[in-house]
Amino acid sequence: MKPLMRIVGAAAILVWGGAASAADYPMATTSEFVNWTGAYFGGFGGYAAGEITADADTAPYDAEYDLNFALGGVEFGYNHQFGQFVVGGEIDISFTDGDTSETLAVGEYESNIDWLATFRLRAGxxxxxxxxxxxxxxxxxxxxxxxxxxxAEEETTGSRKGWTAGAGFEWAFYDKWSVKGEYLFVDLGDDEAIQDPNGVLPVGFGSSVVEHQYHVGKVGINYHF
Incomplete structure (x- = not known):
């Protein structure tokens, strides 16, 4: 329930901020932007505030720690407008080099993320x-x-799969160009770590399941074809 409340709150802030910004500037210079139908391509930058949860078989090896990082990437999408309603899809990929660690009395957790991609529907x-x-x-x-x-170490590495949801605004400011602001909540699910057969972990450790969740804020610019 807490992630849902964060999404609703962030969406309200984005809507309010977008409407206020639009009121301060003139309309796009051509009528082409009144119709959002078509493909677009762009780039963005942003910041992610994440929480990692490691649940081991026994409580002393549990941990919760933060992984925060800047990100940047590219996106491609397509919109179709029906009256004032707009639906479409978007693909984006973000590149980053975020890493963190959490020290426990019984050992240390380390985590990093190299890239993040989303494949989303949009309706507005x-x-x-x-x-x-x-x-x-x-x-x-x-x-x-x-x-x-x-x-000794226990490790899980590779691609994770999960879901994302959020809200945003896009403002067409000149000819074929628009700027955007967006919030996403990302849940990458959980994955069980694999024990190193050549090492000896603490007695009673068993195995651990690690979960990644992120709150992502992005700003970007798009070119519409």
């Missing part, structure tokens, strides 16, 4: 050159999580 409402939308779909990322203790 357009006021001339301002589009407010909700979005949701599939998320994937490349992560590496390790528990280290006395020279």
């Amino acid at each position: 409402y357009a006021w001339n050159n301002l589009l407010i939308y909700a979005t949701g779909g599939f998320a994937a990322a490349e992560t590496d999580d390790r528990f280290l203790s006395g020279g």
Whole structure:
């Protein structure tokens, strides 16, 4: 329930901010932007605030820690407008080099993320050159999580799959160009770590399941074809 409340709150902030910004500037210079139908391509930058949860078979090896990082990437999408309603899809990929660690009395967890991609549907409402939308779909990322203790380690690495949902606004400001602001909640699910057969982990450790969740804020610019 807490992630849902965060999504609703962030969506309200984005809608309010987008509407206020649009009111301060003139409309796009051509009528082409009144119709959002068509393909677009763009780039973006942003910041992710994440939480990693490691649940081991016994409580002393559990951990919760943060992984925060800047990101940047590219996106491609397509919209179709029906009256003032706009629906479409978007694919994006973000590149980053986020890493963190959490030290426990019994060892240390390390985590990093190399890239994050989403494949989402969008549905929104357009006021001339301002589009407010909700979005949701599939998320994937490349992560590496390790528990280290006395020279032994338990590791899970590779691509993760999960889901994402959020909201945003896009404002067409000149000719074929638009700017956007977006919030996404990303849940990459959980993955069980694989024990190193050559090491000896603490007695009673068993195995651990590591979960990644992120709150992502992005700003970007798009070119519409």
